Amino acid sequence: MVLVILAYLPTFSGGFILDDRPFIENNTYIRTIHSPLSFFAQEDGITDKFNTGDYHTGYYRPLINLTYSIDYKLWGLSAPGFRATNLFLHIICCFVLFHFLQFLINDRYAALWATLIFAIYPVNTETVSWIASRNNILATMFSITSLFFYIKGCEGGRRLNRVASVLTFALAILSKEMGFMVVPIFFLYQRLLSRTRRNIYEELLSYLPFIMVAVAYFFLRKAVTSSYLSPSELAGLWDRVCFAPYVILWNLRLIFLPYGLHSFVVDYPATCLSWQFLAGLCYTGFLGIFVWKQRKNRLMIFSVLSFHVALFPTLNIVPTSAVTLVSMRWLYFSMAFLSLACAQVIRDFLKISRFITIAVFCSIVVYLGSYSYILNSSLWHNEDNFFRQEVLGFRNYYYAGGLAGNLLDKKEYQRAEGFFQVAIQHYPREALNYINYSFLLMKTGRPDVALAYLKKAKALFMTSERRGQWYNYIGVAHFQLKNHNEALKYFTKAVKCCPGNIEYCTNLGCAYTANGNYAKGASVLEKTLEIAPDSASLRKNLALTYIQMKRYRDAMTVLQGIPEKEWGKYGVQELLEKARTSLVQSHRKSGEIQR
16 A cells, blocks of 8 residues: 555645546536435536536446545545545555455465556556546446455355445446446356356346346436437447457557556547558457467456456447547556456466566566656646646647647747647647637737637537637627627627626626617626626626716725725726716716706
8 A cells, every 4th residue: 555655646736637627626516515316417527507508428427426526525626635535446446456356366465466566557547646537446446346246146155245246336337337347247257267157047137137227327327418328429330340459459558568658649540451450450369369278277368358348348339429549547447357367477476486576576566656656746747747748748739729728828828829720730620729729819919810710610519618608709809809799799699608607798798888888788797796796807897887877886886896905906996086086077067057
Protein backbone atom coordinates (compact mmCIF):
# COMPACT_ATOMS: atom_id res chain seq x y z
CA MET A 1 0.00 0.00 0.00
CA VAL A 2 2.86 2.38 0.83
CA LEU A 3 4.38 1.90 -2.64
CA VAL A 4 1.03 2.60 -4.29
CA ILE A 5 0.52 5.81 -2.28
CA LEU A 6 4.06 6.96 -3.13
CA ALA A 7 3.46 6.37 -6.85
CA TYR A 8 0.23 8.37 -6.65
CA LEU A 9 1.43 11.03 -4.20
CA PRO A 10 1.14 13.87 -6.79
CA THR A 11 -2.56 13.12 -7.24
CA PHE A 12 -3.31 14.69 -3.84
CA SER A 13 -2.48 18.15 -5.22
CA GLY A 14 -3.97 17.68 -8.69
CA GLY A 15 -6.95 19.50 -10.18
CA PHE A 16 -10.00 18.78 -12.30
CA ILE A 17 -9.17 17.86 -15.90
CA LEU A 18 -11.20 17.25 -19.08
CA ASP A 19 -14.45 15.38 -18.32
CA ASP A 20 -14.03 16.11 -14.60
CA ARG A 21 -15.37 19.58 -15.31
CA PRO A 22 -18.81 18.75 -16.80
CA PHE A 23 -19.30 15.56 -14.74
CA ILE A 24 -18.19 16.99 -11.39
CA GLU A 25 -17.13 20.64 -11.22
CA ASN A 26 -20.12 21.96 -13.23
CA ASN A 27 -22.54 19.21 -12.24
CA THR A 28 -25.19 20.95 -10.14
CA TYR A 29 -27.06 17.69 -9.55
CA ILE A 30 -24.44 16.21 -7.24
CA ARG A 31 -24.42 19.34 -5.06
CA THR A 32 -27.96 18.93 -3.77
CA ILE A 33 -29.48 16.18 -1.66
CA HIS A 34 -31.39 13.56 -3.64
CA SER A 35 -32.84 10.18 -2.91
CA PRO A 36 -30.39 7.40 -3.92
CA LEU A 37 -33.10 6.07 -6.23
CA SER A 38 -33.18 9.37 -8.14
CA PHE A 39 -29.73 8.61 -9.59
CA PHE A 40 -31.29 5.78 -11.59
CA ALA A 41 -33.00 8.49 -13.69
CA GLN A 42 -29.70 10.28 -14.49
CA GLU A 43 -27.85 9.82 -17.78
CA ASP A 44 -24.09 9.95 -17.46
CA GLY A 45 -22.84 13.33 -18.69
CA ILE A 46 -26.31 14.93 -18.83
CA THR A 47 -26.71 17.34 -15.93
CA ASP A 48 -29.40 19.60 -17.37
CA LYS A 49 -31.93 17.82 -19.58
CA PHE A 50 -33.53 21.08 -20.72
CA ASN A 51 -30.29 22.63 -21.96
CA THR A 52 -29.15 19.46 -23.71
CA GLY A 53 -32.42 19.01 -25.60
CA ASP A 54 -32.48 15.78 -27.61
CA TYR A 55 -28.76 15.16 -27.12
CA HIS A 56 -27.83 11.90 -25.38
CA THR A 57 -24.44 10.51 -24.41
CA GLY A 58 -25.93 7.01 -24.39
CA TYR A 59 -24.05 6.13 -21.18
CA TYR A 60 -25.98 4.97 -18.15
CA ARG A 61 -23.84 4.75 -14.98
CA PRO A 62 -25.99 5.85 -12.04
CA LEU A 63 -23.68 4.43 -9.38
CA ILE A 64 -20.89 6.79 -10.46
CA ASN A 65 -23.00 9.91 -10.02
CA LEU A 66 -23.99 8.64 -6.57
CA THR A 67 -20.32 8.36 -5.57
CA TYR A 68 -19.69 11.89 -6.86
CA SER A 69 -22.54 13.13 -4.70
CA ILE A 70 -21.05 11.43 -1.63
CA ASP A 71 -17.65 12.88 -2.47
CA TYR A 72 -19.14 16.36 -2.68
CA LYS A 73 -20.61 15.94 0.80
CA LEU A 74 -17.13 14.97 2.06
CA TRP A 75 -14.85 17.33 0.13
CA GLY A 76 -16.95 20.02 -1.47
CA LEU A 77 -15.54 20.87 -4.92
CA SER A 78 -12.00 19.93 -3.91
CA ALA A 79 -10.33 18.03 -6.76
CA PRO A 80 -7.68 16.46 -4.44
CA GLY A 81 -10.52 15.05 -2.33
CA PHE A 82 -12.17 13.38 -5.34
CA ARG A 83 -8.77 12.12 -6.46
CA ALA A 84 -8.11 10.68 -2.99
CA THR A 85 -11.38 8.74 -3.28
CA ASN A 86 -10.25 7.33 -6.63
CA LEU A 87 -6.98 6.19 -5.09
CA PHE A 88 -8.79 4.68 -2.13
CA LEU A 89 -11.09 2.72 -4.47
CA HIS A 90 -8.07 1.63 -6.51
CA ILE A 91 -6.41 0.23 -3.38
CA ILE A 92 -9.61 -1.63 -2.43
CA CYS A 93 -9.79 -3.03 -5.97
CA CYS A 94 -6.19 -4.23 -5.61
CA PHE A 95 -7.03 -6.00 -2.34
CA VAL A 96 -9.95 -7.72 -4.07
CA LEU A 97 -7.67 -8.72 -6.96
CA PHE A 98 -5.04 -10.06 -4.56
CA HIS A 99 -7.52 -12.36 -2.79
CA PHE A 100 -8.93 -13.48 -6.14
CA LEU A 101 -5.49 -14.37 -7.51
CA GLN A 102 -4.48 -16.11 -4.30
CA PHE A 103 -7.71 -18.12 -4.39
CA LEU A 104 -7.04 -19.35 -7.95
CA ILE A 105 -3.28 -20.02 -7.92
CA ASN A 106 -2.86 -20.83 -4.23
CA ASP A 107 0.41 -18.87 -3.94
CA ARG A 108 0.37 -15.81 -1.68
CA TYR A 109 3.71 -14.34 -2.82
CA ALA A 110 3.03 -14.69 -6.54
CA ALA A 111 -0.41 -13.13 -6.06
CA LEU A 112 1.14 -10.27 -4.06
CA TRP A 113 3.75 -9.50 -6.75
CA ALA A 114 1.18 -9.63 -9.56
CA THR A 115 -1.18 -7.34 -7.63
CA LEU A 116 1.62 -4.89 -6.84
CA ILE A 117 2.52 -4.66 -10.53
CA PHE A 118 -1.13 -4.02 -11.39
CA ALA A 119 -1.40 -1.42 -8.62
CA ILE A 120 1.49 0.74 -9.83
CA TYR A 121 1.33 0.00 -13.57
CA PRO A 122 1.70 3.27 -15.54
CA VAL A 123 -1.14 2.37 -17.90
CA ASN A 124 -3.53 2.49 -14.94
CA THR A 125 -2.61 6.05 -13.94
CA GLU A 126 -5.20 7.50 -16.33
CA THR A 127 -7.96 5.53 -14.61
CA VAL A 128 -6.89 6.41 -11.07
CA SER A 129 -5.80 10.05 -11.47
CA TRP A 130 -8.53 11.13 -13.88
CA ILE A 131 -11.57 11.34 -11.61
CA ALA A 132 -14.09 10.78 -14.39
CA SER A 133 -12.49 7.37 -15.06
CA ARG A 134 -13.69 6.09 -11.69
CA ASN A 135 -16.25 3.96 -13.51
CA ASN A 136 -13.45 1.62 -14.65
CA ILE A 137 -12.27 1.06 -11.07
CA LEU A 138 -15.73 0.26 -9.70
CA ALA A 139 -16.71 -1.92 -12.67
CA THR A 140 -13.49 -3.93 -12.26
CA MET A 141 -13.80 -4.28 -8.50
CA PHE A 142 -17.42 -5.46 -8.61
CA SER A 143 -16.82 -7.75 -11.63
CA ILE A 144 -13.95 -9.58 -9.93
CA THR A 145 -16.02 -9.85 -6.75
CA SER A 146 -18.95 -11.24 -8.75
CA LEU A 147 -16.67 -13.81 -10.42
CA PHE A 148 -15.19 -14.79 -7.04
CA PHE A 149 -18.63 -15.40 -5.49
CA TYR A 150 -19.80 -17.18 -8.65
CA ILE A 151 -16.88 -19.61 -8.40
CA LYS A 152 -17.55 -20.17 -4.71
CA GLY A 153 -21.19 -20.83 -5.49
CA CYS A 154 -20.35 -23.24 -8.30
CA GLU A 155 -17.99 -25.31 -6.16
CA GLY A 156 -20.66 -26.41 -3.71
CA GLY A 157 -20.83 -23.14 -1.78
CA ARG A 158 -23.82 -21.68 -0.04
CA ARG A 159 -26.65 -20.01 -1.92
CA LEU A 160 -25.57 -16.73 -0.30
CA ASN A 161 -22.50 -16.75 -2.57
CA ARG A 162 -24.73 -16.89 -5.65
CA VAL A 163 -26.85 -14.01 -4.37
CA ALA A 164 -23.69 -11.99 -3.67
CA SER A 165 -22.47 -12.72 -7.20
CA VAL A 166 -25.71 -11.40 -8.74
CA LEU A 167 -25.74 -8.29 -6.56
CA THR A 168 -22.12 -7.39 -7.32
CA PHE A 169 -22.77 -8.03 -11.02
CA ALA A 170 -25.60 -5.48 -10.83
CA LEU A 171 -23.25 -2.97 -9.18
CA ALA A 172 -20.65 -3.62 -11.90
CA ILE A 173 -22.97 -2.84 -14.81
CA LEU A 174 -24.40 0.18 -12.98
CA SER A 175 -20.82 1.45 -12.82
CA LYS A 176 -19.93 0.80 -16.46
CA GLU A 177 -21.26 -1.30 -19.34
CA MET A 178 -18.12 -3.47 -19.50
CA GLY A 179 -19.35 -5.25 -16.36
CA PHE A 180 -21.48 -7.41 -18.71
CA MET A 181 -18.30 -9.17 -19.81
CA VAL A 182 -18.10 -11.07 -16.53
CA VAL A 183 -20.93 -13.39 -17.70
CA PRO A 184 -18.96 -14.85 -20.67
CA ILE A 185 -16.03 -15.16 -18.25
CA PHE A 186 -18.32 -17.32 -16.08
CA PHE A 187 -18.71 -19.51 -19.16
CA LEU A 188 -14.93 -19.71 -19.64
CA TYR A 189 -14.51 -20.75 -16.02
CA GLN A 190 -17.09 -23.51 -16.43
CA ARG A 191 -15.32 -24.84 -19.53
CA LEU A 192 -11.73 -24.58 -18.27
CA LEU A 193 -11.41 -24.56 -14.48
CA SER A 194 -14.58 -25.75 -12.79
CA ARG A 195 -14.16 -28.89 -10.68
CA THR A 196 -17.88 -29.68 -10.81
CA ARG A 197 -19.26 -30.42 -14.25
CA ARG A 198 -22.86 -29.39 -14.87
CA ASN A 199 -25.20 -30.36 -17.62
CA ILE A 200 -26.14 -27.65 -20.05
CA TYR A 201 -29.54 -27.09 -18.44
CA GLU A 202 -28.07 -26.45 -14.99
CA GLU A 203 -25.44 -24.14 -16.41
CA LEU A 204 -27.95 -22.03 -18.34
CA LEU A 205 -30.12 -21.91 -15.23
CA SER A 206 -27.18 -20.47 -13.26
CA TYR A 207 -26.99 -17.56 -15.75
CA LEU A 208 -30.72 -16.75 -15.47
CA PRO A 209 -30.47 -14.29 -12.52
CA PHE A 210 -27.73 -12.37 -14.34
CA ILE A 211 -29.82 -12.23 -17.51
CA MET A 212 -32.77 -10.88 -15.50
CA VAL A 213 -30.55 -8.15 -14.01
CA ALA A 214 -29.27 -7.32 -17.51
CA VAL A 215 -32.84 -7.02 -18.86
CA ALA A 216 -33.76 -4.68 -15.99
CA TYR A 217 -30.64 -2.60 -16.73
CA PHE A 218 -31.50 -2.21 -20.41
CA PHE A 219 -35.09 -1.31 -19.53
CA LEU A 220 -33.84 1.50 -17.27
CA ARG A 221 -31.18 2.53 -19.78
CA LYS A 222 -33.70 2.84 -22.61
CA ALA A 223 -36.07 4.85 -20.42
CA VAL A 224 -33.34 7.31 -19.43
CA THR A 225 -31.14 7.57 -22.53
CA SER A 226 -33.73 6.71 -25.23
CA SER A 227 -31.33 4.09 -26.60
CA TYR A 228 -30.03 0.61 -25.84
CA LEU A 229 -26.60 1.48 -27.25
CA SER A 230 -24.35 4.54 -27.23
CA PRO A 231 -24.55 6.86 -30.28
CA SER A 232 -21.54 6.52 -32.54
CA GLU A 233 -20.02 8.17 -35.59
CA LEU A 234 -17.25 5.61 -36.04
CA ALA A 235 -16.65 3.39 -39.07
CA GLY A 236 -19.06 0.75 -40.36
CA LEU A 237 -19.39 -2.78 -39.03
CA TRP A 238 -16.96 -4.24 -41.59
CA ASP A 239 -14.10 -1.97 -40.50
CA ARG A 240 -14.91 -2.48 -36.82
CA VAL A 241 -14.64 -6.26 -37.18
CA CYS A 242 -11.65 -6.34 -39.55
CA PHE A 243 -9.53 -4.04 -37.41
CA ALA A 244 -10.46 -5.52 -34.02
CA PRO A 245 -7.22 -7.60 -33.92
CA TYR A 246 -5.23 -4.46 -34.77
CA VAL A 247 -6.87 -2.65 -31.84
CA ILE A 248 -5.95 -5.58 -29.58
CA LEU A 249 -2.32 -5.27 -30.73
CA TRP A 250 -2.40 -1.56 -29.91
CA ASN A 251 -3.56 -2.37 -26.39
CA LEU A 252 -0.93 -5.07 -25.95
CA ARG A 253 1.73 -2.57 -26.99
CA LEU A 254 0.62 -0.27 -24.15
CA ILE A 255 0.76 -3.14 -21.65
CA PHE A 256 4.02 -4.83 -22.62
CA LEU A 257 5.91 -1.74 -23.85
CA PRO A 258 4.87 0.95 -21.33
CA TYR A 259 6.69 4.01 -22.64
CA GLY A 260 5.58 7.23 -24.30
CA LEU A 261 2.23 6.89 -22.57
CA HIS A 262 -0.33 9.68 -22.89
CA SER A 263 -3.93 10.25 -23.97
CA PHE A 264 -3.95 8.49 -27.33
CA VAL A 265 -6.33 9.43 -30.15
CA VAL A 266 -6.24 6.49 -32.60
CA ASP A 267 -8.49 6.12 -35.64
CA TYR A 268 -9.07 3.33 -38.17
CA PRO A 269 -6.59 2.93 -41.04
CA ALA A 270 -7.73 4.26 -44.40
CA THR A 271 -8.06 0.84 -46.04
CA CYS A 272 -8.21 -2.86 -45.26
CA LEU A 273 -5.26 -3.35 -47.61
CA SER A 274 -2.83 -2.05 -45.02
CA TRP A 275 -0.10 -3.39 -42.77
CA GLN A 276 -2.36 -2.81 -39.76
CA PHE A 277 -4.88 -5.32 -41.08
CA LEU A 278 -2.12 -7.84 -41.87
CA ALA A 279 -0.59 -7.35 -38.41
CA GLY A 280 -3.96 -8.04 -36.84
CA LEU A 281 -4.38 -11.13 -38.99
CA CYS A 282 -0.97 -12.42 -37.89
CA TYR A 283 -1.86 -11.79 -34.26
CA THR A 284 -5.05 -13.82 -34.64
CA GLY A 285 -2.98 -16.74 -35.91
CA PHE A 286 -0.43 -16.31 -33.12
CA LEU A 287 -3.18 -16.32 -30.48
CA GLY A 288 -4.58 -19.56 -31.87
CA ILE A 289 -1.13 -21.20 -31.80
CA PHE A 290 -0.48 -19.94 -28.25
CA VAL A 291 -3.77 -21.35 -26.94
CA TRP A 292 -3.01 -24.68 -28.62
CA LYS A 293 0.50 -24.83 -27.16
CA GLN A 294 -0.81 -23.97 -23.69
CA ARG A 295 -3.85 -26.30 -23.90
CA LYS A 296 -2.74 -28.23 -20.81
CA ASN A 297 -2.20 -25.03 -18.82
CA ARG A 298 -5.87 -24.24 -18.31
CA LEU A 299 -5.21 -21.41 -15.86
CA MET A 300 -3.09 -19.58 -18.46
CA ILE A 301 -5.70 -20.12 -21.17
CA PHE A 302 -8.44 -18.87 -18.84
CA SER A 303 -6.44 -15.73 -18.07
CA VAL A 304 -5.57 -14.94 -21.69
CA LEU A 305 -9.07 -15.60 -23.03
CA SER A 306 -10.66 -13.66 -20.15
CA PHE A 307 -8.39 -10.74 -21.01
CA HIS A 308 -9.66 -10.75 -24.59
CA VAL A 309 -13.28 -11.10 -23.50
CA ALA A 310 -12.87 -8.21 -21.06
CA LEU A 311 -11.30 -6.17 -23.87
CA PHE A 312 -14.28 -6.74 -26.19
CA PRO A 313 -16.25 -3.56 -25.23
CA THR A 314 -13.25 -1.41 -26.20
CA LEU A 315 -12.89 -2.94 -29.68
CA ASN A 316 -15.83 -0.85 -30.99
CA ILE A 317 -17.48 -3.86 -32.59
CA VAL A 318 -20.43 -2.75 -30.51
CA PRO A 319 -20.22 0.98 -31.32
CA THR A 320 -19.44 3.62 -28.71
CA SER A 321 -19.29 7.41 -28.86
CA ALA A 322 -15.56 7.51 -28.05
CA VAL A 323 -13.31 9.60 -30.29
CA THR A 324 -10.48 7.06 -30.17
CA LEU A 325 -9.99 3.32 -30.60
CA VAL A 326 -7.39 3.05 -27.85
CA SER A 327 -7.26 4.50 -24.37
CA MET A 328 -5.24 3.55 -21.32
CA ARG A 329 -8.21 3.82 -18.95
CA TRP A 330 -10.07 1.07 -20.80
CA LEU A 331 -7.29 -1.43 -20.03
CA TYR A 332 -7.82 -1.33 -16.27
CA PHE A 333 -10.65 -3.89 -16.46
CA SER A 334 -8.97 -6.33 -18.83
CA MET A 335 -5.54 -6.08 -17.16
CA ALA A 336 -7.05 -7.38 -13.93
CA PHE A 337 -7.74 -10.71 -15.66
CA LEU A 338 -4.32 -10.73 -17.33
CA SER A 339 -2.83 -10.43 -13.83
CA LEU A 340 -3.73 -14.08 -13.32
CA ALA A 341 -1.28 -15.09 -16.07
CA CYS A 342 1.28 -12.72 -14.56
CA ALA A 343 0.87 -14.38 -11.15
CA GLN A 344 1.31 -17.83 -12.67
CA VAL A 345 4.51 -16.78 -14.48
CA ILE A 346 5.89 -15.27 -11.26
CA ARG A 347 5.03 -18.46 -9.35
CA ASP A 348 6.88 -20.59 -11.90
CA PHE A 349 9.96 -18.33 -11.80
CA LEU A 350 9.98 -18.33 -8.01
CA LYS A 351 10.23 -22.11 -8.09
CA ILE A 352 13.27 -21.94 -10.41
CA SER A 353 15.25 -19.19 -8.65
CA ARG A 354 13.67 -17.18 -5.87
CA PHE A 355 16.55 -14.70 -5.45
CA ILE A 356 16.91 -13.82 -9.15
CA THR A 357 13.14 -13.58 -9.59
CA ILE A 358 12.76 -11.21 -6.66
CA ALA A 359 15.70 -9.09 -7.87
CA VAL A 360 14.26 -8.84 -11.39
CA PHE A 361 10.77 -7.96 -10.22
CA CYS A 362 12.08 -5.43 -7.72
CA SER A 363 13.74 -3.66 -10.67
CA ILE A 364 10.49 -3.85 -12.64
CA VAL A 365 8.52 -2.41 -9.71
CA VAL A 366 11.01 0.49 -9.34
CA TYR A 367 10.68 1.35 -13.05
CA LEU A 368 6.89 1.06 -13.09
CA GLY A 369 6.44 3.00 -9.87
CA SER A 370 8.79 5.78 -10.99
CA TYR A 371 7.09 6.08 -14.35
CA SER A 372 3.67 6.21 -12.67
CA TYR A 373 4.91 8.96 -10.35
CA ILE A 374 6.15 10.97 -13.35
CA LEU A 375 2.83 10.61 -15.16
CA ASN A 376 0.87 11.55 -12.04
CA SER A 377 3.01 14.61 -11.37
CA SER A 378 2.99 15.88 -14.95
CA LEU A 379 0.48 14.54 -17.45
CA TRP A 380 -2.48 13.88 -15.15
CA HIS A 381 -1.78 16.59 -12.58
CA ASN A 382 -3.64 19.56 -14.05
CA GLU A 383 -5.19 20.64 -17.33
CA ASP A 384 -2.48 23.13 -18.23
CA ASN A 385 0.26 20.49 -18.02
CA PHE A 386 -1.93 17.98 -19.79
CA PHE A 387 -2.71 20.17 -22.81
CA ARG A 388 0.89 21.33 -23.15
CA GLN A 389 2.30 17.80 -23.13
CA GLU A 390 -0.36 16.37 -25.42
CA VAL A 391 -0.05 19.12 -28.06
CA LEU A 392 3.60 20.18 -27.77
CA GLY A 393 5.14 16.91 -26.58
CA PHE A 394 3.08 14.28 -28.41
CA ARG A 395 1.61 16.38 -31.24
CA ASN A 396 -1.86 15.24 -30.26
CA TYR A 397 -3.82 18.05 -31.91
CA TYR A 398 -7.16 16.78 -30.63
CA TYR A 399 -6.36 18.87 -27.53
CA ALA A 400 -5.07 21.94 -29.41
CA GLY A 401 -8.38 23.69 -28.75
CA GLY A 402 -8.02 23.01 -25.03
CA LEU A 403 -4.50 24.44 -24.98
CA ALA A 404 -5.70 27.49 -26.92
CA GLY A 405 -8.50 27.98 -24.39
CA ASN A 406 -6.04 27.93 -21.50
CA LEU A 407 -3.81 30.46 -23.25
CA LEU A 408 -6.89 32.60 -23.92
CA ASP A 409 -7.70 32.59 -20.20
CA LYS A 410 -4.15 33.83 -19.56
CA LYS A 411 -4.64 36.56 -22.19
CA GLU A 412 -1.85 35.16 -24.37
CA TYR A 413 -3.94 35.97 -27.42
CA GLN A 414 -1.33 35.55 -30.14
CA ARG A 415 -0.30 32.05 -29.05
CA ALA A 416 -3.91 31.07 -28.42
CA GLU A 417 -4.89 32.11 -31.95
CA GLY A 418 -2.22 29.88 -33.46
CA PHE A 419 -3.45 26.82 -31.59
CA PHE A 420 -7.09 27.56 -32.39
CA GLN A 421 -6.19 27.56 -36.07
CA VAL A 422 -4.36 24.23 -35.63
CA ALA A 423 -7.39 22.77 -33.86
CA ILE A 424 -9.78 23.89 -36.61
CA GLN A 425 -7.44 22.61 -39.32
CA HIS A 426 -7.17 19.11 -37.81
CA TYR A 427 -10.72 18.83 -36.43
CA PRO A 428 -12.98 20.93 -38.68
CA ARG A 429 -16.11 19.15 -37.42
CA GLU A 430 -15.65 20.27 -33.80
CA ALA A 431 -17.98 23.23 -33.23
CA LEU A 432 -16.44 24.24 -29.89
CA ASN A 433 -13.16 25.24 -31.57
CA TYR A 434 -14.98 27.75 -33.81
CA ILE A 435 -17.00 29.11 -30.89
CA ASN A 436 -13.99 29.63 -28.61
CA TYR A 437 -11.91 31.09 -31.43
CA SER A 438 -14.66 33.59 -32.20
CA PHE A 439 -14.52 34.74 -28.57
CA LEU A 440 -10.80 35.45 -28.95
CA LEU A 441 -11.43 37.34 -32.19
CA MET A 442 -14.02 39.53 -30.50
CA LYS A 443 -11.72 40.12 -27.53
CA THR A 444 -9.07 41.37 -29.97
CA GLY A 445 -11.45 43.67 -31.85
CA ARG A 446 -12.27 41.55 -34.92
CA PRO A 447 -16.02 40.84 -34.69
CA ASP A 448 -16.37 40.59 -38.48
CA VAL A 449 -13.84 37.73 -38.62
CA ALA A 450 -15.49 36.13 -35.59
CA LEU A 451 -18.82 36.21 -37.40
CA ALA A 452 -17.30 34.47 -40.42
CA TYR A 453 -15.93 31.62 -38.28
CA LEU A 454 -19.19 31.24 -36.38
CA LYS A 455 -21.07 30.88 -39.67
CA LYS A 456 -18.72 28.00 -40.61
CA ALA A 457 -19.91 26.13 -37.50
CA LYS A 458 -23.62 26.58 -38.26
CA ALA A 459 -24.16 23.11 -39.77
CA LEU A 460 -22.05 21.26 -37.19
CA PHE A 461 -23.58 19.17 -34.43
CA MET A 462 -24.21 21.03 -31.15
CA THR A 463 -26.18 20.31 -28.01
CA SER A 464 -28.83 22.88 -27.06
CA GLU A 465 -26.39 24.32 -24.54
CA ARG A 466 -23.64 24.66 -27.15
CA ARG A 467 -26.11 26.04 -29.71
CA GLY A 468 -27.13 28.67 -27.17
CA GLN A 469 -23.48 29.69 -26.81
CA TRP A 470 -23.18 29.86 -30.59
CA TYR A 471 -26.25 32.14 -30.86
CA ASN A 472 -24.94 34.33 -28.05
CA TYR A 473 -21.55 34.87 -29.69
CA ILE A 474 -23.17 35.72 -33.02
CA GLY A 475 -25.26 38.25 -31.12
CA VAL A 476 -22.14 39.69 -29.46
CA ALA A 477 -20.36 39.96 -32.83
CA HIS A 478 -23.36 41.82 -34.35
CA PHE A 479 -23.58 44.03 -31.26
CA GLN A 480 -19.92 45.03 -31.62
CA LEU A 481 -20.58 45.76 -35.29
CA LYS A 482 -23.51 48.02 -34.23
CA ASN A 483 -26.01 45.69 -35.92
CA HIS A 484 -28.34 45.93 -32.95
CA ASN A 485 -31.40 44.42 -34.63
CA GLU A 486 -29.44 41.32 -35.66
CA ALA A 487 -27.88 41.12 -32.20
CA LEU A 488 -31.34 41.22 -30.61
CA LYS A 489 -32.53 38.38 -32.84
CA TYR A 490 -29.65 36.07 -31.91
CA PHE A 491 -29.69 36.92 -28.20
CA THR A 492 -33.38 35.98 -28.19
CA LYS A 493 -32.54 32.61 -29.73
CA ALA A 494 -29.73 32.09 -27.19
CA VAL A 495 -32.13 32.68 -24.30
CA LYS A 496 -34.67 30.27 -25.82
CA CYS A 497 -31.98 27.58 -25.93
CA CYS A 498 -30.75 28.28 -22.39
CA PRO A 499 -33.38 30.31 -20.52
CA GLY A 500 -31.51 30.10 -17.21
CA ASN A 501 -28.23 31.49 -18.53
CA ILE A 502 -27.53 34.83 -16.82
CA GLU A 503 -25.06 36.04 -19.47
CA TYR A 504 -27.49 35.47 -22.35
CA CYS A 505 -30.38 37.15 -20.51
CA THR A 506 -28.17 40.12 -19.65
CA ASN A 507 -27.06 40.45 -23.28
CA LEU A 508 -30.68 40.31 -24.41
CA GLY A 509 -31.66 43.09 -22.01
CA CYS A 510 -28.73 45.23 -23.17
CA ALA A 511 -29.70 44.65 -26.80
CA TYR A 512 -33.23 45.92 -26.15
CA THR A 513 -31.73 48.98 -24.45
CA ALA A 514 -29.36 49.59 -27.37
CA ASN A 515 -32.35 49.44 -29.73
CA GLY A 516 -34.11 52.13 -27.70
CA ASN A 517 -36.67 49.78 -26.14
CA TYR A 518 -35.73 50.71 -22.58
CA ALA A 519 -38.87 49.35 -20.96
CA LYS A 520 -38.36 45.89 -22.48
CA GLY A 521 -34.67 45.95 -21.66
CA ALA A 522 -35.36 46.87 -18.05
CA SER A 523 -37.99 44.14 -17.79
CA VAL A 524 -35.60 41.44 -19.01
CA LEU A 525 -32.78 42.64 -16.74
CA GLU A 526 -35.11 42.87 -13.71
CA LYS A 527 -36.25 39.28 -14.19
CA THR A 528 -32.65 38.18 -14.57
CA LEU A 529 -31.69 40.02 -11.39
CA GLU A 530 -34.26 37.95 -9.49
CA ILE A 531 -32.33 34.84 -10.58
CA ALA A 532 -28.85 36.27 -9.93
CA PRO A 533 -29.11 39.09 -7.35
CA ASP A 534 -25.37 38.96 -6.65
CA SER A 535 -24.28 39.70 -10.24
CA ALA A 536 -22.47 43.04 -10.20
CA SER A 537 -22.28 43.34 -14.01
CA LEU A 538 -26.02 42.70 -14.27
CA ARG A 539 -26.74 45.41 -11.70
CA LYS A 540 -24.54 47.84 -13.60
CA ASN A 541 -26.34 47.17 -16.91
CA LEU A 542 -29.74 47.53 -15.26
CA ALA A 543 -28.64 50.83 -13.65
CA LEU A 544 -27.50 52.14 -17.05
CA THR A 545 -30.90 51.25 -18.49
CA TYR A 546 -32.68 53.02 -15.61
CA ILE A 547 -30.54 56.13 -16.23
CA GLN A 548 -31.63 56.08 -19.88
CA MET A 549 -35.22 55.88 -18.65
CA LYS A 550 -34.55 58.74 -16.19
CA ARG A 551 -35.35 56.43 -13.27
CA TYR A 552 -32.41 57.77 -11.30
CA ARG A 553 -33.54 56.63 -7.85
CA ASP A 554 -33.98 53.06 -9.11
CA ALA A 555 -30.51 53.24 -10.68
CA MET A 556 -28.98 54.33 -7.37
CA THR A 557 -30.81 51.58 -5.46
CA VAL A 558 -29.59 48.89 -7.86
CA LEU A 559 -25.99 50.16 -7.78
CA GLN A 560 -25.93 50.23 -3.98
CA GLY A 561 -26.54 46.47 -4.04
CA ILE A 562 -23.00 45.99 -5.43
CA PRO A 563 -20.41 45.33 -2.67
CA GLU A 564 -18.15 48.35 -2.13
CA LYS A 565 -15.01 46.29 -2.78
CA GLU A 566 -16.17 45.90 -6.40
CA TRP A 567 -17.08 49.54 -6.98
CA GLY A 568 -13.77 50.37 -8.60
CA LYS A 569 -14.00 47.43 -11.01
CA TYR A 570 -17.47 48.40 -12.27
CA GLY A 571 -17.20 52.19 -11.97
CA VAL A 572 -20.04 52.33 -9.47
CA GLN A 573 -18.95 55.59 -7.84
CA GLU A 574 -19.03 57.44 -11.15
CA LEU A 575 -22.45 56.01 -12.06
CA LEU A 576 -23.84 56.95 -8.64
CA GLU A 577 -22.59 60.52 -9.07
CA LYS A 578 -24.13 60.64 -12.53
CA ALA A 579 -27.46 59.35 -11.22
CA ARG A 580 -27.46 61.81 -8.28
CA THR A 581 -26.55 64.78 -10.51
CA SER A 582 -29.24 63.84 -13.03
CA LEU A 583 -31.77 63.41 -10.22
CA VAL A 584 -30.99 66.88 -8.80
CA GLN A 585 -31.20 68.45 -12.26
CA SER A 586 -34.53 66.77 -12.96
CA HIS A 587 -35.88 68.10 -9.63
CA ARG A 588 -34.73 71.61 -10.51
CA LYS A 589 -36.40 71.46 -13.90
CA SER A 590 -39.53 70.09 -12.29
CA GLY A 591 -39.53 73.04 -9.81
CA GLU A 592 -39.04 75.58 -12.60
CA ILE A 593 -41.98 74.17 -14.52
CA GLN A 594 -44.21 74.35 -11.44
CA ARG A 595 -43.26 78.02 -10.88
